[in-house]
Amino acid sequence: MERKVRVRFAPSPTGALHVGGVRTALFNYLFARRHGGDFLLRIEDTDQTRYVPGAEEYIIRSLKWCGLQVDEGVGSGGAFGPYRQSERKALYKTYALQLVESGNAYYAFDTPEELEACRNACEEQKDTFTYNALSRSKLNNSLRLSREETAQALRSGVPYVIRFKMPENEELVLQDLIRGEVRFNTSLLDDKVLFKSDGMPTYHLANVVDDYLMQISHVIRGEEWLPSLPLHVLMYRSFGWEKVMPAFAHLPLILKPVGNGKLSKRDGNSMGFPVFPLQWTDPATNEVWHGYREDGYFPEAFINMLALLGWNDGTDKEIFSLQELCEAFTLERVHKAGSRFDPEKAKWFNHKYLVEKPDSELALLLGRQLLEKGIQAPAGVLERICSLFKERANFVSDICNDSLFLFRAPEHYEDKDVKKHWKEGSPALLKELYARLEQVTPFTAAHTEEVISAWITSGEIGFGKVMNPFRIALVGASKGPHLFDITEMLGKEETLKRLKKALDTF
């Protein structure tokens, strides 16, 4: 009997959620949906020293913006709560003690200073200090101390931690859904702290206990966790939970577009693309980071782009709605290697979604942006602009900038375009054009084009000779949509005004 699929996204509220985190959440979400399972959000805030106010709320808002609906967890409720580990604090000690009693863990009284000294001593001999089977008998812990000494230390309130007793020289062959078999020898691993002297569990304890208690069926997380997989598996074994141990899948990392290393939050501001879904202000430094949302990305495009970073469905299909992703996603098709993030491709994805959006929807967004520049326009005009400009834009802000000339007459003319298209005969032709335009009624795109085309054709003048300088007069440069769409939107009065101004200028 297959058990119900339950996966969790378990971030630490230590700052904004970056794209790597969003992708981990996304893959968990897709996997849950694909299998009719539950997607949980658990907040792993066991390290009070790293807690950042606002981070948890940011995470919830980000998932929401991305359209990843949480079935259960912080902010959503559920039968397995609380879902914030700080609120589950009391629970973990029992489990740590259980491991001590079964001989799989022990008390350690070494102070941070003592451990630091050990590390330094080892380093001097070009060695790495490891708290393991070789060293633990010489250190200050309940394995070395007598039962009485340990009890005495505990009673007197000496700070202690609980460490996992890593078995010696055991060959572990573990399964990863993405990587296949992964082998470890336990002798190379160390006795990780499970329970800290501040009374809080470490990630390892809290994570395993909660995954067990919350009946998680699949752990889908970043590759940075692969090295602690043996510890986690051994813990399940020590607890006697092997039968319900989740399956593991370690996702490849997202790397910087250029240079070495994984994508970090610094890259965003220095390389000119966002690394966060939403704008984030670091409460400690007041530093502000742009988000994909603020840069004009549609959440669907953002999600689509992230999904294709390290995954594909085996066909050439690249544009997927969230629904389609839910249906197509499988862990088997997740790439093993880390992927470099490509900001250009991200823009392309947004372009694809922009073009597909109804003009009425884009018009609303465009209206808002134009308003910020002090420009107001009726809905009909905005829609017309969107339909005319979106093909050449990646973002609504591109449409906004490209269409500004419709509302503001050009203040200067592009030198290189003028040089190329404003010829000796241009003034005479444009004067003639001016006279003819004055007569055009109605001033619609179709009719104006008909009249002007007839004139150009019959006079054997050549379209380029008229249209190019005409465009410069109206737009200020050699760009923009179909010229007669522009004249219609400008209206006769404004069109003539701009024509006259250009004639006066050159």
Next chain:
RNA sequence: GGUCCGUUCGUAUAGGGGUUAGUACGCAAGAUUUUCAUUCUUGUAACACGGGUUCGAUUCCCGUACGGACUACCA
């Protein structure tokens, strides 16, 4: 340093014992257009290296190189 993971055009990837190694982004050229763009066409460019196994390897195995992660009382 140690452990683990990885390596197909610049990037994201498909593929897989015999292929003209496919696609997308980017870039370039051409066509179209009154401009820019769009669109269309074409081009550009890859199996990290060295050994095996094999009739044959880019594909399987082993090394090397390179990249990455981890190596905290952080997650």
